[in-house]
Amino acid sequence: MKCKDIVKELADYLDEALDPCLRTSIEQHLGECKDCRVVVDTTKQTIDIFCNSEPAPLPPTTRARLHDALVKHLRRARPGNTSHA
């Protein structure tokens, strides 16, 4: 297995979607190739950083507009509903 093969299989490797034989071949290569180890590790960290990042709070004006629209819509759509009161 060559470095370009590692890159080609990288997404499935990180998603653990490879068959065991191919995975073993990749891991053998990673044991011998520092550059590929760094690429795999930093790509994994890239995913983790985005995946674990918390969304910022809504700007107050955005939140107010959203909730005004919902109040208007919900009131119109369910005129008889009083479960919130």
Add this chain to the structure above:
Amino acid sequence: MNSPKLDPVPAHPLPSQVVKADEPVFVARAKAGDVSAFETLVSRYERKIFRLTQNITQNREDAEDAMQEAFLKAFEHLGEFEGNSRFYTWLVRIAVNQALMKLRRRRSNVVSLDDEIDTGEDMMPREVEDWGPSPMERYEQTELSEILSRVISELDPPFRIVFQLRDIEQLSTEETAEALGLSVPAVKSRLLRARLKLRQRLNQYFRRGTNS
């Protein structure tokens, strides 16, 4: 009649990977006509949905409109939600559609999501530098958020949107393909390209010795 009361913003937002186990309970109550249950779902997901629409449209006004329309549509069509997927996944798909409509309207020259994209160019990473452990801890939360917004905004829409759905919203490859009308191999090749481009762009912030 009193106006519906909206839940306050949760003091501690949900971890990204967690959809609370009580989601089906609130969905069932909302479907039965309990407005406050739907409001709870809105409060729970409004930040995530706004980040999603913002990352797709790259325009604050469009993002706000798309988010609002997504929640209103979800409410209108709640009766059609059969519970075969998580409510959040269903909501994400509605929000993606609304955001894509805004993006296409504003950028008529934008490459269509389902166009063939040449991913055959050499993808071998050129910058191979170790980041060390926990590189994100070198930045304050606000600064880190700005960095992430900046680097993802630099991706072309077909890559940015696939990454957003697959790696940030954590839809499966199949769900991402279905939401975007793409084949599974197309999602995979765009995802690989997006991950490598983002890795390369984050390298300037996270390689060892940066900001330390």
